[in-house]
Amino acid sequence: MTDGNTEQERISLVVLDMAGTTVADGGLVEEAFAAAAGQLGVVPGSAEHAQHLAYVRATMGESKISVFRHLFGDEERARRANTAFEEAYGELVDGGRIAPVPGARETIEALQEAGRTVVLTTGFARVTQDAILDALGWRDLVALTLCPADTGGRGRPYPDMVLAALLRTGAADSVRHVAVAGDTSYDMLSGRRAGASVVAGVLTGAHDEDALRGAGATHVLGSVAGLPALLDGARTGGASRPGRPS
Structure with missing residues (x-):
């Protein structure tokens, strides 16, 4: 050996x-996810939101589009969620929230x-x-x-x-x-x-x-x-x- x-x-x-x-990044993934999920009608504080957030935490490191495909099912919704997530995360980055x-x-x-x-x-x-x-x-x-x-x-x-x-x-x-x-x-x-x-x-x-x-x-x-x-x-x-x- x-x-x-x-x-x-x-x-x-x-x-x-x-x-x-x-x-x-101080938890920006979760913040950006909340923004993306909200755009697709997932209400913050709801059971659905909690379930989604738990899955996001468990799959940290995975390709984000793959995460959204699992959460939202069809490809169109997954891509909408991914675009919203990337935009929200980008705004947080531009706001100086990473180091x-x-x-x-x-x-x-x-x-x-x-x-x-x-x-x-x-x-x-x-x-x-x-x-x-x-x-x-x-x-x-x-x-x-x-x-x-x-x-x-x-x-x-x-x-x-x-x-x-x-x-x-x-x-x-x-x-x-x-x-x-x-x-x-x-x-x-x-x-x-x-x-x-x-x-x-x-x-x-x-x-x-x-x-x-x-x-x-x-x-x-x-x-x-x-x-x-x-x-x-x-x-x-x-x-x-x-x-x-x-």
């Missing part, structure tokens, strides 16, 4: 989630200085992803950013964005040389299904340690700031037992 530290030292591509992992997770930019720069390629991924639409990048001044921070539409429309928990990052950058010789980090169980599932040897959950976003490990996290870190040390083979408090594959 391959030694875990050896695999970590050989990581040449790091695929990072945005909201909740590298970007702190980097502490140490996130420094982490990305440290990974790149160590010779690793970094790709940022999201479950949002491209227009929203670009708005976030512009608001943070991150447009030129990494070599590649990906959203579900860039990889055929399937977002997490499918492995598509991780595999596309590998194919488009050519930064790794094998999926075993890829690390994935995110704050949701869907991030973990995506990384495990792609075959990444390091799938690190972070505790700065939507899901707790049990959920992250249950979805296959190989490591759980307090924040993405702990990732460079992990990949350099240093001991970290969260780098304990492996998660379960899915």
